[in-house]
Amino acid sequence: MTMTFWFGVIMASIGISIIIAILRASLGPTAFDRVLAVNTIGTLVVLSICVYGFFDGRPEFLDIAVLYALINFIGTIAILKFFRHGTLGDHLPPEDKHDG
Amino acid sequence: MGDEMIMLIDMARQIIGIGALLLGSLAILIGAIGLLRLGDVYQRMHGAGIVDSGGAGLVLLGLLLLAPDWTVAVRIGLIGALLIMTSPTATHAIARAARFAGVEPILSTDKKDKEG
Numbered sequence: 001m002t003m004t005f006w007f008g009v010i011m012a013s014i015g016i017s018i019i020i021a022i023l024r025a026s027l028g029p030t031a032f033d034r035v036l037a038v039n040t041i042g043t044l045v046v047l048s049i050c051v052y053g054f055f056d057g058r059p060e061f062l063d064i065a066v067l068y069a070l071i072n073f074i075g076t077i078a079i080l081k082f083f084r085h086g087t088l089g090d091h092l093p094p095e096d097k098h099d100g
Numbered sequence: 101m102g103d104e105m106i107m108l109i110d111m112a113r114q115i116i117g118i119g120a121l122l123l124g125s126l127a128i129l130i131g132a133i134g135l136l137r138l139g140d141v142y143q144r145m146h147g148a149g150i151v152d153s154g155g156a157g158l159v160l161l162g163l164l165l166l167a168p169d170w171t172v173a174v175r176i177g178l179i180g181a182l183l184i185m186t187s188p189t190a191t192h193a194i195a196r197a198a199r200f201a202g203v204e205p206i207l208s209t210d211k212k213d214k215e216g
Contacts, residue, residue, distance in 0.1 A: 032197060047160075069186065
């Protein structure tokens with residue numbers, strides 16, 4: 001069993017999981033199911049970038065994975081904030097400025 | 101004697117690393133199936149949590165054991181620390197937003213009410 005075989009097994013399982021998560025993101029009854037599935041897809045893409053760059057002998061890909069993890073988190077928080085307020089925070093409606 | 105020892109440690113490192121990678125991909129598959137099949141937003145968060153903690157943790161641990169260089173190991177550790185900090189925060193934000201928007205969780209008493 002060479003290293004390439006295990007690499008294929010791991011990438012295949014990550015790919016199947018991404019397809020399942022895309023299925024959930026397209027089926028999801030509420031918007032929060034979709035956000036959860038997109039967040040999971042982001043985590044899986046970070047892992048697949050790591051594994052690909054690692055086994056391809058190009059560890060520069062790991063820097064891209066760091067950036068992707070940060071952008072994934074910020075994107076999830078931004079989408080949730082947009083659902084909640086209708087804006088991204090520049091014009092908050094006055095009734096939402098509660099203390100606590 | 102020193103060379104044999106180093107070769108033995110290298111072999112053990114590779115075997116444990118590939119084992120952790122395979123366990124991690126199993127956890128990723130289980131979490132994705134849970135994300136598809138469970139019945140509620142809050143239950144599906146359980147599947148997403150398996151992917152975020154077990155899957156990502158074991159895959160990154162396996163890559164860390166297989167790392168050829170210390171710079172690669174530092175970057176993998178950075179990605180792991182970032183995922184550990186951000187993914188529970190994102191899941192908590194999703195749960196709070198869903199609760200605030202009025203999505204009711206499925207409770208065991210609901211089924212009893214429906215039956216009786």
